[in-house]
Amino acid sequence: MSTQVATSVPDDIAAPRCDPEADLAGRRRIIGIALMCGAVAFFASLDACGKTLARAGVDPLVTTFMRYAASVAMISLFINPVRTPGVVKSRRLPLQIARSLLLFASTALNFLALRYLQLAETISIQFAAPLTVALLAGPLLGEWSSRARLAAIGVGFLGVLVIVRPGVGGMHPAALLCVANVVVYAFYAIITRKLAAYDSTATTMFYTGLAGLALMAPLLPWIWTSPASLTHWALLFGVALFGTLGHWLLVMAHARAPANVLAPFIYTQLLWSVTLGFLLFGDVPSRWTVAGAMIVVGSGLYLLAQETIRREARPAA
Template identity: 55%
Template sequence: MQTPRQSAASDLPSTGEVERRRRLAGIGLMCCALMCFAGLDASAKWVNQFVDPLQTVWARYAVSVVIVAFFVNPITTPGVSRTRRPWLQAGRSLLLLASTALNFIALQYLQLAEAISIQFMTPFLVALLAGPILGEWVGPRRLVAISVGFLGVLVITRPGLGGLHPAAFLSALGSVCYALYGISTRVLAAHDSSRTTMVYSGAAGVAIMTPIVPFVWSAPPSGLGWALLFAVGVFGAVGHWLLILAHARAPAPILSPFIYTQIVWMIALGWLVFGQLPDAWTLGGAGVVVASGLYLLYREQVRSRERA
């Protein structure tokens, strides 16, 4: 016969059950973060019909910085502004700003699904650039997966065949910037906290874009325009916050495959907001890119287990 204490102890979830719940929570938070990023791009695309994309970039940073400052500041987080790698912080911040600006400009001309399909080339670029920069060289299987993934991007863009708008190349250049940003983030993780890095990213964007905004400023034509200009920053801040919470609850190999669910939200918003559906070329190329990316993630997990 169990004592009350033994009975209460038996009702507690096991360590494995607790871990499973944490991972499920991490996956849920990851999916919510991707919904926010899809909302960010949809809001930017809508409001860019009436204002300059650089104004939208400024709003994305300014609103985000104000929101983050309520939670991460020298009072709540002493020493948050101190960095061991100031030049790397500056370079990383510039890469993120360039990626954001190029993406917003490209969204004026591309469908949401087209833009995100091109941006999915980022993991392939990270894998290739990690070799010469970090010494993490890819093996033959991963190299084949990367090559197939790039072929998928070519199917989407169809260069020289009257495929996408030339702005697709801006989106591709933005992906290169984002890949370099991702690598620099990995390097900085060994020197500065994620909060310090987040503060520098936002501050750099506001500092660079604020002097430019007066030359491109135009007021949105309606209250909805103002709301969506504000929403760009909110979606960005909340999305990154959810991303941090997700990674605190589940390891990256578990979360990474769910990155590709973002294309579902982008297609849905493209249809609901703009009445646009991707053509067969975009869907086929996106399928190739996603399949190659998932295989690349699988090979990364295999190598991690082998090293362990």
């Protein structure tokens, strides 16, 4: 009887037509999301390697240098004056240099903070970077936020205060390094957006790590601390490898799915950080870290939702 009912359903209902383009776009989005989750897993692994090295006494500047030496070497294989003529020419060279130095400083601050703080603490505070970018975009880019967005930004910063707890006995001074990192990274992101109007993506990628390496190379003999074991060398290699693979997957993810689809999955890095922190260091996030992280992530997701609504409304307007 059930077979008879099934065969009596009209063909256009029983076997709906598939839209190949929509189906392909859906599969590409799923792949993009998977790549994004993989990218942030690599970034969390990078932080875990950096924390292990910092606790072992390896200078964070050495770790940062190795991180970007590998990155520059990898990028140069694909983006160089031979394969990409004119890539060295920048219409805003001072901004390119400033951007490179800011990214280098951001990474060094992160590794230094990781010596003292849990992985979950550092990444939770760093999630305030998009909020800071949204706040600075008004005076620096002319992209002013509405009152609702400003309120969400304010709530997000309250979440950071919950994690850091200034004036409370549980605050570690290294948390201020994370706060400084948020500000430094926000200016890096602002400059990146400014450069998009003047230089190609290839040119910006080419300069990403160069200025930091050029600054550090003369200082390296004075700050170099040779890793004490093969394990430490392997961890330095891991920092370089995980960073390079993470950015590679990030680029691949954005080639397959829109940024507004991928952005929420950036926050899965918190799950990886908590897991690695517990397995490798025995760290269990405090209730303050958990509560603050939820506030910061919630504010970030709200801003993302508002931006998505605003972009979708533009064609209709």
